[in-house]
Amino acid sequence: MNAVLAIIVTGIGATAVMDVWGAIRKRLFGIPPADYAMVGRWIGHMTRGTFRHDRIAAAAPIPGERALGWIVHYGTGVAFAAGLIWIVGSEWLRQPALIPALAFGIGTVAAPFLLMQPGMGAGVAASRTPKPWSARLQSLITHAVFGFGLWATGWVLQQG
Structure with missing residues (x-):
């Protein structure tokens, strides 16, 4: 497999591992997974010149925001x-x-702490959320799981 294709598959695989973790986390701990429609809404508003929101959920919906959010989510993983x-x-x-x-x-x-969360109204490192340290810990764990997913996907690619 060429390097570009391996990178794409690795990024998609690692992101999928992260999403499976989100589903497990919801089932075991009742912690809802990220709502990628809100990511799509945030990105969609960027095309209209708005890069920061006080509360992204209160911003006007964007047509196709859920699909856009998932595309951005997996594109970021790649x-x-x-x-x-x-x-x-x-x-x-x-x-x-x-x-x-x-x-x-x-x-x-660093990406959600310094870009996404502030842009969507949650503040730097989730400082404007009801439980900032809990949100930070969940982000840190989720991104560690993403790192594990990078390795696991790379390992699987080498087996086959």
Whole structure:
């Protein structure tokens, strides 16, 4: 498999692992998964010149926001997989190692903390949410799971 295709599959696989974690987390702990329609709404409003909201749920709906949100979610996973390979090198695709993938996954929590959450009205690192430390911990765990998913998907690709 060529490197570009491997990166795409790895990003999609890692994002899917993260989504499975979200479903498990909901079932075990009652924590609702992320609503990617709100991500689509946020992105949709960007095309209209609005990049920050006080509360994204109160913003006007965007046609197709749910689909847009899911596309952005998986596209971001692919972009993050490309970022991992850019940092650690393409050799990782031939010999996936857990520690770099896990560290990179944890590092990707900077994106929601510094971009998405402030832009959607939750504040830097969820500071405007009812339970900021709980939200931060959940984000950190979810992005660690994404890092594990990078490694797991890379490993599966090497088996077949």
